Each structure stands twice: as C-alpha cells, then as structure tokens.
Amino acid sequence: MTLSLFHPANTDEVIKLFTDVFTNSEGELEGQNLGNLVSNLITQSKPQDLIGCVATDMGCVVGCIFFSRFTVPSGQVAFILSPVAVSTNVQKTGIGQQLINYGLDHLRSLKVNLVFTYGNPAYYSKTGFKQITTNIVNAPFPLSQSMGWLAQALDGQPIQVMQGATQCVEALNDPKYW
Numbered sequence: 001m002t003l004s005l006f007h008p009a010n011t012d013e014v015i016k017l018f019t020d021v022f023t024n025s026e027g028e029l030e031g032q033n034l035g036n037l038v039s040n041l042i043t044q045s046k047p048q049d050l051i052g053c054v055a056t057d058m059g060c061v062v063g064c065i066f067f068s069r070f071t072v073p074s075g076q077v078a079f080i081l082s083p084v085a086v087s088t089n090v091q092k093t094g095i096g097q098q099l100i101n102y103g104l105d106h107l108r109s110l111k112v113n114l115v116f117t118y119g120n121p122a123y124y125s126k127t128g129f130k131q132i133t134t135n136i137v138n139a140p141f142p143l144s145q146s147m148g149w150l151a152q153a154l155d156g157q158p159i160q161v162m163q164g165a166t167q168c169v170e171a172l173n174d175p176k177y178w
C-alpha cells in the first residue's frame with residue numbers, strides 16, 4: 001500500500017471510490033451524494049484550498065481523504081477533513097488512520113495551525129481529534145450532531161476561543177452537510 005497526495009489524474013477513480021463506498025455503507029442516494037460532493041470539491045476549489053491524499057494498492061485507489069481550507073476568525077491557517085473513504089473490502093485494516101496521519105504530517109509541513117472535522121468522535125479521536133463546541137469555534141451552519149464537531153492543533157498551541165463566523169469552501173457550503 002502506497003500513500004501519496006491526490007493528483008487530478010486520480011479524479012475519476014476517486015469519485016468512483018466515494019460513490020461505491022458510501023453506496024455500500026449508506027445506500028445508493030448517499031453514494032451519489034458523496035460522489036457529487038467529491039466532484040465539486042475537486043472542480044470548484046482553488047488548488048491551494050484543497051489537499052487530497054490517496055492510498056493505492058497494486059495501482060488501484062483503495063482509500064482517499066480530502067482537507068479543504070477552513071477560514072477561522074483568529075486568522076490562523078486551518079483546514080477541515082471531509083470526506084473520508086476506504087474501500088469496503090479493506091476497511092478496518094488501518095488504511096483510514098494511516099491516510100489521516102499522512103495528511104496531518106503534510107499539513108504540519110505546510111505550517112497549518114488547526115484541523116477540524118465533523119464526524120464520529122470514536123473514530124477520529126484515534127488520530128488526535130478532540131471534541132470542541134461551537135462556543136470555542138463556530139461551525140459554518142447549525143450542526144445536526146454537535147458531538148461530532150472535532151478539532152486538533154498542529155502547532156502545539158491550545159485551541160483558543162474565537163468569536164465570529166467561519167467559512168468553508170464552496171462545495172461544503174450547504175447546510176445539508178452539517
């Protein structure tokens with residue numbers, strides 16, 4: 001298994017991965033939604049606002065994650081991790097955590113201060129994310145699952161309370177994702 005940064009040549013294979021993985025886990029509609037989300041992230045985000053990481057095995061993409069720029073009122077450099085998918089037949093073999101750690105190391109090398117995600121705390125706590133509240137950092141929209149609002153600092157500093165709005169990239173800028 002090889003970890004690398006997403007390259008536009010991976011686009012079709014990565015969209016298919018997300019569509020298939022979420023179709024298997026949550027049904028066809030959610031599979032289509034995630035395929036569309038990833039397509040929008042790739043085509044609508046500025047290159048400097050999107051960082052993808054892929055896991056390949058025998059030349060096939062078996063996992064993929066995306067970090068997109070997340071603008072916070074403190075002015076610190078921040079990204080949000082979403083979405084994440086590992087091929088159904090190789091889930092629970094550590095690929096998801098290896099991909100996330102690989103991506104976090106890359107963000108550290110770019111001097112990114114903060115990384116957010118919105119998901120299952122039991123899973124994302126394995127790679128350093130901790131629960132926060134919207135009193136500490138606002139989400140762009142009201143959260144349907146407030147316990148899933150997670151963050152970690154990559155610069156060794158505590159996450160400071162910040163007042164004011166946050167902004168995600170266009171592809172995630174829809175209340176249905178939050």
Ligand SMILES: CC(C)(COP(=O)(O)OP(=O)(O)OC[C@H]1O[C@@H](n2cnc3c(N)ncnc32)[C@H](O)[C@@H]1OP(=O)(O)O)[C@@H](O)C(=O)NCCC(=O)NCCS
Pocket residue numbers: 021022025082083084085086087090091092093094095096097098119120122123
């Ligand atoms: C969720 C997902 C990304 C995890 O990746 P993975 O490579 O299968 O997971 P890993 O092998 O890195 O980690 C396995 C560990 O995480 C746990 N885990 C896996 N999926 C989990 C989930 N959805 N919720 C909570 N814990 C989970 C496993 O129980 C295991 O725990 P253990 O190490 O204590 O035994 C992957 O299963 C997946 O693509 N699922 C379908 C799509 C999805 O739900 N994506 C996340 C939302 S964007």
